[in-house]
Amino acid sequence: MTSHNKPPTLQDVARDAGVSCNTASVVLNGSRSNTRVSEATRERVIRAAANLSYVPNAMARGLAQKRTQAIGILFGVAAGSTDYVTNPYMTGILQGVLEAAGDAGHCVTIYTQGWVSAKVSAPLFRDGRTDGVLVIAPPATADILSGLSALGIPLAAVACEAEVLNIPSADVDNRAGVELVVRHLIHLGHSRIALITGEADMSSTALRTDAFTSAMRDAGLQPDRQLYARCNYSGEGAERAFLSLWNMQDRPTAIFACNDAIAAGVARAARSIGAAIPDELSLVGFDDVPTASMVTPSLTTVRQPLQMIGAEATQMLLGRIAGEVYPATPRLFSPALIVRESTGKVCSR
Amino acid sequence: MTSHNKPPTLQDVARDAGVSCNTASVVLNGSRSNTRVSEATRERVIRAAANLSYVPNAMARGLAQKRTQAIGILFGVAAGSTDYVTNPYMTGILQGVLEAAGDAGHCVTIYTQGWVSAKVSAPLFRDGRTDGVLVIAPPATADILSGLSALGIPLAAVACEAEVLNIPSADVDNRAGVELVVRHLIHLGHSRIALITGEADMSSTALRTDAFTSAMRDAGLQPDRQLYARCNYSGEGAERAFLSLWNMQDRPTAIFACNDAIAAGVARAARSIGAAIPDELSLVGFDDVPTASMVTPSLTTVRQPLQMIGAEATQMLLGRIAGEVYPATPRLFSPALIVRESTGKVCSR
DNA sequence: GGTTTTAATGTAACCGCTTGCAATAGGCAA
């Protein structure tokens, strides 16, 4: 019974192999290329380590060489919220991060510290637990990125304004996604197209709003600010936003919701008041969450490659940790328009 | 600009406060109640630490006191798979874990090491990175739990056979959940009820199959083994399982799918061959994933409190790390039957 | 006043591993 004994240390390996722990260290992590070890010794050490199922202590190693082989991940959450992984966006990113980090032999540590103020929270990340931090879709108002950046912590980000801070980041190409949506709707004959955005302090809100306006103009349509509504990305407030649009004298024939959760809220509200989708109203979402294909009518939406985005950001972070330099411009991934049942030709009436 | 300077150490704090680093240490982590420190000194140290935004180095602290204030989490995945957080079950548990761990001031580290063999993988968790490991729904065939247990690593588990290993665990009350389903269906007049389970090596499969058989017997019905089918919890193979049941000479009037992903597959297959739900076939799922309420017809299913289960398991793990002892019997959480549109009275024909 | 308590703080040895540098031992040229 080997239960409850302490894990073997490098000293144990060295003793069993009949060498100093210096030699054991050199053998086991292949470093010190200038200092060579004889083949016989190398084998003895490796055999001893295998016999003991030796695993180096990450704390000691981290302390000595100041690299932990772990990265931290910080999810953007609304102030006071603890909903870290309750939506498919975050979990999609996380899955990509886990795969990329795993491939690189890095652990992933999720930070749950609240987003107090950047001055207060940022120093917490200097606890030496991780080599760098990945920040996912933080609200711009939480200036955590600048706080972390000022402390010299290696960073990469997803879906946020990282360019001005010279932080590498990855994101979906929001502009391209919005253009796909607007072109699709216009192609179906819509011209009064409404926009329902999420929180104002998310970078995607500004980007999509701006892209929407441009795309409308490009199509020769005058965007109507009356048709811009706002709620939360969680879907909260979507019903109200929908109703305010629907009760206008000159109501829109299509609504572009900035994510699928908002679109779901709109669909629910539409059904409850008997507005037919897509006959009376076309509806488009963004994200292509699993539910989008299952609902009735199924949702036309923009798919973004979340796992690729998460993986790319992870690789950038690992690169930054290794000292590489990246361009500040975000790495953008192409979205795809998934046309389903919630959009149709504009009703002639 | 304070950029890129090294994080302040305890020595820095001690120097600024004009004390030895012993005193600083004692003040800052409040320990050593036998050794007292004067109020004046205490204040000086605290002020110095605050001025420097001092954060103790987790590696050094972990090395010294052999506790890292971090827990590991290992997701049960199919052999060769890297789908850690791609399904709502895992993310629901994770969310609960994050909240509970965060409340206790612990970090959560996700392990991505593959489930090689228990002999190979288990020692990896002795790297000192975490104080204990939470194992979520592992396949019984991957004897990782026994491997970890043999090494004396503090453990807690979710949804698995942990009792024989004397490992504290939490889970939904599968038996109660299944009974709710069977009673509901019988109440609607069904007697030929089919069961579609997930992988055979998941503890829930055995538990739910057994509970199903018992519940049928308790209702005075003879369970028909012909009506037991199997596929994967991911939903893969659900169509085939459904068709094999549907093509029987004496087909079932109701199907209990062991999770919502399977139920979704069944619903899809049923629609594709024109089998009407619930008119010709009642369908029940398990889990109550977000999609369940959105599909048409919406899915009758069993809701389990995933976040509570995750949080409870976390608290057990933290307790075990602190030396507490828990009963080996799993802590069970009551499920709730959510009746929606996919179940109805048996068709009289 | 001398001795014992007690309060307050400092010293130094670890925790397990990395790494600069010293040390040892053959081998070979001089």
Add this chain to the structure above:
DNA sequence: TTGCCTATTGCAAGCGGTTACATTAAAACC
């Protein structure tokens, strides 16, 4: 034989904390 180079290996000082124990000084006791 002596000296020097090179291939191996060991020594020891950290990394940044924690903590048993020693130390000092002031207070309390007889």
